[in-house]
Structure formats: C-alpha cells, structure tokens
Amino acid sequence: MIVIPVTCALIFLDKKVLCAQRSETMSLPGLWEFPGGKIEEGESPADCLIREIKEELAISISLVGSLQPNEHSYTEGKVVRLIPFVCSWESGEITLLEHLDLQWLAREELKVVNWAPADIPIVDHLFVNWNNIQKQLVDYKRENKNL
Template sequence: MLIKVTCAIIEQFGRVLITQRSETMTQALLWEFPGGKIEEGETETECLTREITEELNLIVTPTQRLTPVQQQYPTYTIELIPYICQYNRGTIQLAEHKTYHWVTLADLNDYAWCPADLPIVKEYLSLQLTV
C-alpha cells in the first residue's frame, strides 16, 4: 500500500523548521520535516498548507517541489513529497509533535532523522550549496 505524504522545509531568517515526533507516534522521537497525508481530492500544496496549519498553527506558501522519496516499511510504503516553503505568519503551537527547532543548514546533519527524510535533507543541502 502506497501512502502519499507531503512535508515542508519551512525557511525563515536563514534557518529551517524541523519537528521531533512524539513518544506515541511511529518512529518515536526521530526528527522530520513537518507535513502529513494527502486526503482524497486534495492537491499536494493544499495538503501541505492544511497540515502545517493543523499541526503547527503556521501559514506557509510552498515555493519549490523537491524530489519525492519512497520509503518502504514492513506493512506499507510512503511517498514523501517535499516542498521548500516560505513562512508567512503564525506562532508555533504543537498539536502532535514533542518539540521543534529552527536550525541552521550546518546543523541539519546533527539530528536523528526519520529514514524517509534523510534523502530530502541531502538534496536540500546540496541545493543550498549551489545558491
């Protein structure tokens, strides 16, 4: 079974937002770019803006789609679809995650990432080095 999931690389002041999964979630306490499952009839960007508002109370604008990643787990496969996003407004209020950090590019590799997010971190960093 393939589950399509979007995630947001939210940029602000030279940092990006990452979130830590709670103890009750699968892949507990690992770090990820926030996002969620695409619902029936929803576009990738509609999903992303909805999920970020629901989970973090932030308003963002997706600006660039990166390469989707397929990650296989024992009972399902996810296709993680990343977007670089512009932060517009809002104050973070965590609905599901344990905590969050605004991190510099240099610090992104210092976190224990969910397996599906690792290729996204790598691609994002390589894009930033060419800017």
C-alpha cells in the same frame, strides 16, 4: 504494494529550516522530520501541506517550490511517498499541536539530529542544494513583497 502519499514542508526563516521531533503518540517517536502529513482523498499535495501545517503548527505557509519525491518502505508491502515543498512562513505563531519539539537548523546542523529514514534523502538533497534553495526563497520574497 500500497503507496501512501505524504507531503512535508521545508519551512525557512533566517537561513534556517524548521525540523520537528515526532512525539510519543506518533509512529517513530523521538525521530526528527520535516512536518507535513498524508494526502486525503481528492486533495492536492499543495492543499494537503497547507492544511497539515495549520493543523500541526498553527501557522500559515506559502509554497515556494517542490523537490524530488522520495519513497521509503517502513513495512513490507507499504511505501511512503514523501513529497517535499520549499516553504515560506507567512503568518501565525508556532504552536506544537502534535510534535514533541522543534528546532531551526542551519545547513551545517542538518546532520546533528536523528532523522526519520524517509526524510534522510531530503536532508541530503537540502545539504547539497542549500544555496540554490536560499536563492529561490530570496527571489520568491522579492517577487511577492508587493502583493
């Protein structure tokens, strides 16, 4: 069994989370996901996610916290281990460098888009824990606004 570690970012702004639609050049075209990517050899999950978001969206983020990883098998013998992080958008203007589209979704809109299967458990967790995650973000911004 091959396990592929992949990070993803739950980037929040104004009580909405950023969701990206996979382009025609990606596997699972047209499905929605939280942006991120594969961890490279010797790279930490946090460093991977910061790099991937810069490469995919041209923005800088801060990692606020992490959520429970989720494993999903798209093909026999291969498992994607999706490692989600709660993130704050710090700087830059979003440019879609790999994805087809993006949306900022409020909690009640999360189930409207067609998610990639590996992201669905994260969406479910986010839906249930939305208020706690929002509080975590507020606390993070309060603690770091003077840095």
